[in-house]
Amino acid sequence: MTYAYIIEEREPCTYQEACESSEAPQWRASMEEEMEALHKNKTWDLVNLPKGRKAIGCRQVYKLKIDTNENVERYKSRLVVKGYAQKSGIDFNEIFSPVVHLMTIRTVLSMAVVLDLELEQLQNAKLVNTPLPIGCKLSSEQSPCTEVEKTKMSQVPYASAVGSFVFFMVCTKPNIAQAVGAISKYMGLDRRMKEVSKLIDEFLEKIIDEHINKSKGHEDNQKDFIDMMLSLMVESKNMNIAKEEQHYMIDRTNIKAIILDMILAARDTSAVTIEWALSKLLRHPKMMEKLQEELRNKVGIDRLVEKEDLVKLEYLDMVVKETIRLHHVAPLLAPHESLEDITINGYYIPKKSRLYINVWAIQRDQNMWSTYDDVENFLLERFMGTGIDTRGRSFQLIPFGSSGRRICLGIHLGLTFVKLVLGQLVHGFNWELPNAMSVDNLDMTKKFGLVASRANHLLVAPSYRLCLSGNNL
Template sequence: MSLQLGQVPAIIISSSKAAETFLKTHDINFASRPKIKASELLSYGSKGVAFSEYSPYWRSVRKLCTLKLLSASKVEMLGPIRKEELNVLVKSLKKAALVGEVVNVSEVVENLIENIVYKTILGRSKHEKFDLKKLVQEATILVGAFNLADYVPWLGAFDIQGLTRSLKKTSKSLDEVLEVIIKEHEQISNVDKTHHEDFVDILLSVMNQAIDPENEQNDVIDRNNIKAILLDMIVAGVDTSANAIEWALSELLRHPRVMKNLQDEIQNEVGTERMVEEKDLKKLNYLDMVIDETLRLYPVAPLLVPRECRESITIDDYFIKEKTRVIVNAWAIGRDSNVWSENVEEFYPERFINKKINYQGQDFESIPFGSGRRRCPGIQLGLVSIKLVTAQLVHCFNWELPHNTNPSNLNMEEKFGLSIPRAQHLHAIPSYRLSSDVKDE
């Protein structure tokens, strides 16, 4: 579907066939990003990974992030962080289970993922001096807001919606926080040369140097580039995994049959004498189906970050001019009845018994992480966290909705934005189900 959004021509992609055409066949021609006010102000002139235009600089930065933080070997090395934080959560939930406490599942999952992401990227958990989570949430809302000035540029001078003012305020606050984080790392590096190297340290080690020796343009990153990259990684890491886990648990609570099937699979593989370990995940096929079905219905981003046509092109006799924006509706693609049959709105993991989704860009029936050159570089890291946390929470605990709520009556309203969280937090009562002598490791 094509339409004119103010002064900007746009194409909406809502089918897997069209997605494959634009994101695979003609991927290179639609690999850039449009300039929008939010990324200009929050991402230091769009210098991060998510919103930077397609260029040698972007390729170098993506390569750096992939090799130093998001590669399969690095994801495996970060396993102890996930294990430690998850053990802390299980211990806390065991205490809640003893007294029949109603747990705000959404909140505890968000806090868990937040701590994992912060330790992975920043080398520490929450900072007592500031509320980075709140600022990240504000930034996410602002990036997902429809800004008239992005489509009718002359309106930008009037800031009719007040978005520019809000963006500048949030940008200033985030910059102050990121500056503190960077200075702390610089001080520690100068004093202790043996401390554990996190992603901030890695970026600082290449500051003012050529990012990629193979890049003929010799692109370098300065302090602002580092801040933009860090912000992109934090926003992507915190929001996406937490939302997916919350939706998976919500659907499992609504479907006791699926919950039992998943618990049985994990118990048969792991037993009740220990907790789930990451090495177990590759053997849990039904867990894969549950997560695939969750991501089909609730993709990481309902609308993928817009792409921009780099050069005018004709596709299937349709002329698309340069600078046309391409908006991919991942939410609609995952619910296309022509692909997923008549029960498309139903949570039914068994639909994946003979179908394994390749999230690296080979399958377009479900593209929760995007596809092609601009797909999410953190797919592996995200999937490990989503699967491990979901498996651990349903293996260690049975869950019951409070106030004798019928599972079929659980509110499943979505809150659309840059991501797709639950409109209302999920609350449930845990009861511990493993052997009493299982120790928190």
């Protein structure tokens, strides 16, 4: 069973990386070949830089040509010019590289489907590879020529949008963000995005202000993650930091970005985990009864589960662990990159290789979960007396990554949220499947996307089971 996927990033991004790589001789030879070809073909003339003018920068672009057997056929190096402005009145209508990337075409088609745009195929259109044959001319018959045609096109939003896409495809390097930005103004997305951004910013500012005011009024209160970041921000402002290191200072914008990342990352993942946990409990009624009994004995029936109760709810903790083991929302962990060449268990991993950890395979390995034969079964006994946790110290269960500085920042928030919500749902309600459906017929099919959620949402009927007074609602 494969535990990790290694993608070797062999194509250097800079001249320095090319010279420092293990294939430096091949890249140097390709650069020399490129310069000789430019000189032989008289691509340019060497002249003195005119006074008051600034030279356009250039850089080397590196590409490997791979055959069907994954062997390198050729090391290619191209010298390209940087800095095309593409501003109206300067070079907006110039076509520098009339080459359409396949990924760009797929992006355009995907956007057309999602946004319900119309696509039209130009008649008598042919794919053109540069350089053009001598005597070949490009026609502009497909473009609006008369004022009537131009007015008609301007009145149809999708026509202008597709025209913008074509410009980005032909005249620029494919850029999805740029393409989405071009079409957003036709769909009203710019205005909606700014409105949502303003609301989010106000919400995050309120959180930060509350922590600042709280720290002023209570000096000895327990500090959380936001308090620690605010203290770092204050310390960095009071320190004499060199100018070249000032961009490492943390400010309110950085803090808001980190908070937003944690909230967004925990939203879908937590909701999906809770839905899977409730599905598993419905499939195992005896486990549901044991969990409700634990909640009744340790929390009572006159109040809801609170955050302080979670440390004593051992059965709830095992339910969450087994759910995460079987239904991890991300089968592959976030990619890592090797900082240097290394050999692990006989496998050579080159520098700058991208590494994907197959946590789905690890958490279903018979050798690691050998206490019980079937690793696909939902068994809470796996965790009884084992000390296995989800915080990276037990390598057979690493939903948030291994311990260290690369572990998920939202681990505490995510676990607390999942346990608290699941505990309140199970403690506050009895749950039944609709129309007297058998638990064996409950659909447990997965749908894979950014998260591995249920293919169909869980539909259940709740009935109230607590005796809450007005103060405990």
